[in-house]
Amino acid sequence: MLNLLKQGMSPQKLAATVAVGSVVGVIPMLGATTVLGTAIAARFRLNIAATVLVSYLMQPFQILLALPFIKLGISWFGLDELQLTFDEMTAMFRSDWLNALNKLWQANLAGISAWAILALPSGLVLYFIFLPVFKRFLPQTVVAEAKG
Numbered sequence: 001m002l003n004l005l006k007q008g009m010s011p012q013k014l015a016a017t018v019a020v021g022s023v024v025g026v027i028p029m030l031g032a033t034t035v036l037g038t039a040i041a042a043r044f045r046l047n048i049a050a051t052v053l054v055s056y057l058m059q060p061f062q063i064l065l066a067l068p069f070i071k072l073g074i075s076w077f078g079l080d081e082l083q084l085t086f087d088e089m090t091a092m093f094r095s096d097w098l099n100a101l102n103k104l105w106q107a108n109l110a111g112i113s114a115w116a117i118l119a120l121p122s123g124l125v126l127y128f129i130f131l132p133v134f135k136r137f138l139p140q141t142v143v144a145e146a147k148g
Contacts, residue, residue: 009047011134017046019126021054023119028066028111033059066111073110076117082107 009017024037033055041051074082082103092100 009050011131011138013046014050014134014138015127015130016044017041017050018054018130019123020044020046021051022058022126023123024051025055025058026062026065026069027115027119028062028069028108030062033062069114070107070111073112073114074107076114077110079106079110 020040021037024033024040027033027036034052037051037055038048040046041048070082073079080103089100089104092103
């Protein structure tokens with residue numbers, strides 16, 4: 001993190017980088033964080049390496065939040081409640097594996113949609129939480145270099 005601060009990032013850019021990396025890091029779709037984080041960071045001229053690093057650090061939260069996002073999406077979009085215990089999923093695949101894949105795909109898509117709806121407001125909240133922290137603790141020489 002100190003190396004990132006020494007690269008001349010302003011508190012605003014650093015707060016945006018951490019917010020984007022945090023939000024992208026919890027998308028309930030394994031493997032999407034690198035591509036999505038890189039694309040967003042490149043679009044908004046944020047530090048790509050730092051954004052991807054933060055998103056990787058969020059992976060434990062990604063795993064923890066996957067089911068809540070899926071359940072939220074299922075309830076928001078009125079899908080049939082999906083039984084997510086191992087035994088029930090095994091029974092679902094044994095009886096009709098194609099239907100089971102379809103239900104899991106729909107549930108995951110609902111979870112991604114719930115994440116997408118919450119991503120922008122969550123990112124803004126995180127940005128405004130991190131901004132005063134970085135303004136306070138960022139070395140003044142880095143702030144001066146970033147302005148110049």
